[in-house]
Amino acid sequence: MKVLIFPDAERADDHVAGLLCQEVAAKPSAVLGLATGGTMERVYARVVDRATAQGLSFRDVTSFNLDEYWRVPPHHPASYAFYMAERMFRPLDMDPGKCHLPDGLAPDPEDEAERYEAAIVAAGGLDLQLMGLGLNGHIGFNEPTSSFGSRTRIKTLAESTRTANRPYFDTSDAIPGFAITMGIQTILEARQCVLLATGSAKARAVAAMVEGPMAAICPASALQMHRCVTVVLDRAAASELALYDYYQSVHPDGAPARVP
Numbered sequence: 001m002k003v004l005i006f007p008d009a010e011r012a013d014d015h016v017a018g019l020l021c022q023e024v025a026a027k028p029s030a031v032l033g034l035a036t037g038g039t040m041e042r043v044y045a046r047v048v049d050r051a052t053a054q055g056l057s058f059r060d061v062t063s064f065n066l067d068e069y070w071r072v073p074p075h076h077p078a079s080y081a082f083y084m085a086e087r088m089f090r091p092l093d094m095d096p097g098k099c100h101l102p103d104g105l106a107p108d109p110e111d112e113a114e115r116y117e118a119a120i121v122a123a124g125g126l127d128l129q130l131m132g133l134g135l136n137g138h139i140g141f142n143e144p145t146s147s148f149g150s151r152t153r154i155k156t157l158a159e160s161t162r163t164a165n166r167p168y169f170d171t172s173d174a175i176p177g178f179a180i181t182m183g184i185q186t187i188l189e190a191r192q193c194v195l196l197a198t199g200s201a202k203a204r205a206v207a208a209m210v211e212g213p214m215a216a217i218c219p220a221s222a223l224q225m226h227r228c229v230t231v232v233l234d235r236a237a238a239s240e241l242a243l244y245d246y247y248q249s250v251h252p253d254g255a256p257a258r259v260p
């Protein structure tokens with residue numbers, strides 16, 4: 001794992017936005033795995049700014065989101081389809097035919113999960129999978145004890161996940177209890193993974209992911225098996241890492257490693 005610790009969240013967000021733009025500049029038809037959540041809102045705003053400033057086109061990009069709530073319609077402002085359209089797909093003029101999310105209204109979750117997996121394979125697999133980190137160590141909606149061999153499927157959301165997502169729903173809305181999510185194995189097959197976590201609330205999950213034993217109780221720890229993962233943190237999220245000084249010595253404040 002490459003662990004980059006930036007002095008603050010702004011610089012961490014900006015670095016991740018830069019990685020996404022670099023990927024698309026190098027391969028305009030890149031297949032991106034995308035995430036939602038509060039962390040990514042700031043990243044996508046920066047991606048849009050950078051792409052506009054650089055004249056970088058996302059028109060040929062194909063994207064697959066990690067997850068979507070089950071039975072929340074795409075026009076609902078808390079759905080991930082709505083979130084992505086607002087923050088990435090429309091502002092970057094992405095081709096709607098190339099932007100994929102699991103269908104939370106599909107008649108059968110198992111068929112939908114199979115269809116989604118097949119669509120990722122048909123697109124040639126994921127070049128870069130972007131991820132946030134749940135307070136409980138989830139990636140996508142692979143909640144603790146998810147199998148490391150899991151593929152796209154319907155998952156029951158943990159109570160802490162439902163609480164964290166409550167602010168996105170109206171008080172009159174029922175908070176969804178299920179989502180369709182890419183599996184951990186699906187994520188591990190991406191050619192490159194980038195995970196962003198900021199703020200002290202994520203520090204415990206970050207330490208378990210990077211340094212803890214690889215164990216299903218922290219689904220993100222499965223990333224220890226991937227050969228090309230970049231973990232982007234601010235100092236607060238990195239604060240519980242036992243080897244903090246080591247990571248900083250290799251990449252001071254997120255700078256590239258200097259090999260003599």
Ligand code: F6R
Nearest residue numbers: 035036037038039132133134140
């Ligand atoms: C969202 C997703 C989740 C979030 C995670 C962090 O598509 O897959 O794993 O990335 O819950 O969410 P925030 O950024 O809101 O703390």
